[in-house]
Amino acid sequence: MAAGKNLAGTILKEMGCAVIDADETAHIALENTKQQVLATFGAEASQKDINLMNADGTINRKALAQIVFASKEALAKQEAIIHPEVSRLLEQFIAEHPEQTCVINATVLNKVPLAVKCDFIIYVDAPFFVRLIRAKKRDNHSIFHLLKRFSSQKELYAQYQKLNVDIYRVRNTGSSKKLQKKLQNIFEKHCFD
Numbered sequence: 591m592a593a594g595k596n597l598a599g600t601i602l603k604e605m606g607c608a609v610i611d612a613d614e615t616a617h618i619a620l621e622n623t624k625q626q627v628l629a630t631f632g633a634e635a636s637q638k639d640i641n642l643m644n645a646d647g648t649i650n651r652k653a654l655a656q657i658v659f660a661s662k663e664a665l666a667k668q669e670a671i672i673h674p675e676v677s678r679l680l681e682q683f684i685a686e687h688p689e690q691t692c693v694i695n696a697t698v699l700n701k702v703p704l705a706v707k708c709d710f711i712i713y714v715d716a717p718f719f720v721r722l723i724r725a726k727k728r729d730n731h732s733i734f735h736l737l738k739r740f741s742s743q744k745e746l747y748a749q750y751q752k753l754n755v756d757i758y759r760v761r762n763t764g765s766s767k768k769l770q771k772k773l774q775n776i777f778e779k780h781c782f783d
Contacts (some may be wrong), residue, residue: 591697591739592725593716594762599695605777608687610680612696619675620649626671631657631664634676669701677702691695691777710756710780712773713747714761756780768781 596611603609620627625648628642634657635642643652658668681704684692699705716724718740725736750757758776762769 591736591743592672592721592728593714594724595695595697595714597714597762597766597769598692598714598760598773600731601773603767605774608683608690609693609695610683612676612680612694612699615679615683616672616676617651619672620651620654620683622679623675624649625669626762627668628655630667630671631744643767650738673702680704697743697746700753705750706755708755710758710776711750712752712776713750713757713759714762714769715747715759716761720763 599609599611631654632642635653638657640653640656642650642653654668658664680694680702694708696705699708699711699754705711721740722733722736725731725739726733728734729741747759758780760772760776
């Protein structure tokens with residue numbers, strides 16, 4: 591969180607890659623699986639007087655989060671519904687861009703089967719306090735909320751290491767030019783070795 595994934599995605603797009611944001615893809619996947627989500631969590635939402643629908647007919651993600659993040663079991667149920675559709679949409683994106691290097695901008699790509707098919711993973715990281723300042727400016731959440739989110743991602747790099755895919759860890763500590771140079775070096779090394 592707040593390490594610079596979006597900036598890296600923009601740089602890679604400028605380098606000619608086709609870039610897709612997995613968070614946006616997950617929102618589409620949620621709408622595509624809306625009926626199954628409502629069937630799975632609707633009764634519990636009613637019991638808790640939580641309205642899962644927005645006025646425009648889309649899923650109220652904040653309301654759904656109150657249920658799915660309340661327990662590991664509920665989160666696992668939601669992921670079992672959403673992740674196959676996310677994978678399908680990402681595979682479709684890749685198929686639609688056969689002549690380009692495809693980049694998936696994702697925090698938790700390790701949770702979908704597509705991760706093991708990647709040629710390599712670029713894990714963008716930044717020092718804790720840099721990330722905290724960026725997140726506070728960007729999201730305007732309380733420090734407590736941000737620390738909770740950071741804590742939930744504490745073991746993320748170790749989870750990626752289990753995938754048996756080449757991983758390049760990039761420390762985003764300075765300017766966008768430095769990040770661009772690091773990304774170019776990775777692509778030159780990986781694509782031309």
